[in-house]
Amino acid sequence: MSKGRVWKYGDDVNTDVIFPGRYTYQPLEPAEMAKHALEDLDPEFARKVKPGDVIVAGKNFGCGSSREQAAACLRVAGVRAVVAKSFARIYFRNAINLGLAVLQCVEAAEALETGDEVEIDFAAGRILSAKRVFKFFPLPESVLGIIEAGGLIEYTKKKLASKKSPS
Amino acid sequence: MKAGKEVRAGEVVTVSPDYYLSHDNSAAIIGEFKKFGLPRVKSPEKIVIVLDHIVPAADEKYAQNHKTIREFVAAQGIPNFFDIQHGVCHQVFSEAGFALPGKLIVGSDSHTTTYGAFGALAVGIGRTETASVWATDEIWLRVPETLRIEFTGKLAPGVYAKDVVLKIIGDHGADRANYEAVEFAGPAAGDFSLASRMTLANMAAEMGAKNAYIEPDEEVLMWLQGRARADAAIVRSDPDASYEAILKYDLSALEPQAACPHTVDNVKPVREIEGQPFHQALIGTCTNGRLEDLEVAAAILKGKKIHPGVRALVLPASREIYLEAMRKGLLEILSEAGCVILNPGCGPCLGAHQGLLAAGEVVVSTSNRNFRGRMGSRDSEIYLVSPATAAASALEGRITDPRKYR
Numbered sequence: 001m002s003k004g005r006v007w008k009y010g011d012d013v014n015t016d017v018i019f020p021g022r023y024t025y026q027p028l029e030p031a032e033m034a035k036h037a038l039e040d041l042d043p044e045f046a047r048k049v050k051p052g053d054v055i056v057a058g059k060n061f062g063c064g065s066s067r068e069q070a071a072a073c074l075r076v077a078g079v080r081a082v083v084a085k086s087f088a089r090i091y092f093r094n095a096i097n098l099g100l101a102v103l104q105c106v107e108a109a110e111a112l113e114t115g116d117e118v119e120i121d122f123a124a125g126r127i128l129s130a131k132r133v134f135k136f137f138p139l140p141e142s143v144l145g146i147i148e149a150g151g152l153i154e155y156t157k158k159k160l161a162s163k164k165s166p167s
Numbered sequence: 168m169k170a171g172k173e174v175r176a177g178e179v180v181t182v183s184p185d186y187y188l189s190h191d192n193s194a195a196i197i198g199e200f201k202k203f204g205l206p207r208v209k210s211p212e213k214i215v216i217v218l219d220h221i222v223p224a225a226d227e228k229y230a231q232n233h234k235t236i237r238e239f240v241a242a243q244g245i246p247n248f249f250d251i252q253h254g255v256c257h258q259v260f261s262e263a264g265f266a267l268p269g270k271l272i273v274g275s276d277s278h279t280t281t282y283g284a285f286g287a288l289a290v291g292i293g294r295t296e297t298a299s300v301w302a303t304d305e306i307w308l309r310v311p312e313t314l315r316i317e318f319t320g321k322l323a324p325g326v327y328a329k330d331v332v333l334k335i336i337g338d339h340g341a342d343r344a345n346y347e348a349v350e351f352a353g354p355a356a357g358d359f360s361l362a363s364r365m366t367l368a369n370m371a372a373e374m375g376a377k378n379a380y381i382e383p384d385e386e387v388l389m390w391l392q393g394r395a396r397a398d399a400a401i402v403r404s405d406p407d408a409s410y411e412a413i414l415k416y417d418l419s420a421l422e423p424q425a426a427c428p429h430t431v432d433n434v435k436p437v438r439e440i441e442g443q444p445f446h447q448a449l450i451g452t453c454t455n456g457r458l459e460d461l462e463v464a465a466a467i468l469k470g471k472k473i474h475p476g477v478r479a480l481v482l483p484a485s486r487e488i489y490l491e492a493m494r495k496g497l498l499e500i501l502s503e504a505g506c507v508i509l510n511p512g513c514g515p516c517l518g519a520h521q522g523l524l525a526a527g528e529v530v531v532s533t534s535n536r537n538f539r540g541r542m543g544s545r546d547s548e549i550y551l552v553s554p555a556t557a558a559a560s561a562l563e564g565r566i567t568d569p570r571k572y573r
Contacts, residue, residue, distance in 0.1 A: 097293060
């Protein structure tokens with residue numbers, strides 16, 4: 001279970017507004033990356049976001065470039081999940097591989113508003129708010145495993161270690 | 168097939184790809200790979216690295232990237248490494264015989280979809296997961312739904328595959344095929360040359376597609392003779408396959424198209440923007456830098472000079488194409504016309520070097536993305552067109568419908 005506040009945005013939130021290209025080719029520390037999260041969409045966000053918060057958006061979230069920082073910056077800023085009507089494919093993969101939960105749920109994306117408090121039950125596929133309970137198709141176990149490990153690098157490390165150790 | 172069982176759309180499967188492509192971003196992938204603390208990659212023979220994005224290195228930073236990659240390739244014994252002289256990764260990967268029917272290919276480049284032209288399942292992935300594939304020879308993939316696009320009719324002179332795919336993206340939006348497989352089919356699909364099929368499959372990425380697929384025919388198999396690195400097994404669509412949707416296009420009804428600034432789905436007929444001034448034309452890239460593209464441009468520019476108010480860059484997609492164009496006299500025609508012939512590579516397409524734009528400048532380009540600032544200044548503009556439209560426009564110094572030159 002995870003509890004947090006909603007930050008609501010619209011359709012087609014692209015990777016350039018999530019993490020501007022002017023920082024993409026600079027090697028930045030995580031804390032520095034977090035400062036630029038959503039900079040060109042909502043300048044208030046990076047200062048006010050709290051660990052566990054949830055972004056809610058419309059269709060095609062993360063369209064554009066394949067830059068992984070667009071997923072990483074939200075995770076290091078403390079965002080627990082992005083709930084959207086749909087995600088651009090490479091963003092969807094990058095998010096999971098970097099440990100950011102991405103949940104497709106049209107009803108929640110329509111009904112939730114900025115400031116709403118939500119709880120997410122990832123395994124059961126439920127988003128609980130004061131308004132109602134929204135159901136989403138839970139991510140498959142193998143994919144949830146990647147998110148829970150904190151991303152693909154950590155997940156793969158564990159997998160490699162378990163293969164090495166005698167069973 | 169790779170999953171070893173029958174799978175349905177929406178399922179997530181863990182599979183072992185046949186080949187994994189990466190390019191200049193291999194330096195970043197190496198950085199991620201090192202986090203695993205492994206001495207060696209799992210299957211060096213499956214790794215294909217092509218240096219193409221910034222070749223030759225434009226500055227010290229890029230030179231260091233290339234050096235890091237060459238050292239890693241030598242240390243790991245990676246046999247399939249293509250240094251800066253070969254050309255754009257997608258063209259080189261195909262020419263070198265890795266893009267084969269029925270193969271599962273992953274590439275850390277969004278235009279990996281191009282190999283769908285050979286009937287391969289080829290998908291773009293991120294850098295972190297490429298590092299993980301190097302380590303484990305495994306990747307999770309979601310089985311996509313399929314969008315089928317059926318072609319009938321015959322293209323009019325002056326209209327090309329690029330116009331067709333821009334029209335489709337303009338009609339249906341840049342996210343129409345998000346996370347889906349796009350199958351190009353119908354009675355007229357086989358009329359497209361292999362080079363044109365590569366243009367269609369390449370641009371499927373701009374519809375959001377996970378992969379493209381065109382059923383391989385005799386032309387594909389002939390082209391692969393003497394190139395193929397492995398046996399190929401053609402995978403065909405089931406006759407009773409279910410599709411998310413079927414779109415139909417009569418090719419006879421189409422005209423030249425342009426994707427206008429700043430999104431690939433902002434598409435208009437070239438006729439509607441004719442006469443617009445611009446500063447630079449670009450003919451080349453993984454989308455439209457093949458021999459047939461250079462032939463079309465040379466046919467329009469032969470014995471003529473480009474307009475003195477504009478400049479034109481020509482970027483053959485590979486050394487093989489460059490040599491063929493040289494033997495056929497195409498490079499001579501284009502150079503005589505006033506074009507700058509660049510070395511095979513990605514050139515200015517991704518905005519790193521070789522002919523970037525200043526504020527207020529406009530480029531008419533045969534590449535695949537026109538996002539704001541992609542080829543230079545944030546205040547420049549990119550129009551995406553066919554090689555014919557780019558060449559005709561360079562000749563007149565204004566955006567020009569190429570049909571008058573056919």
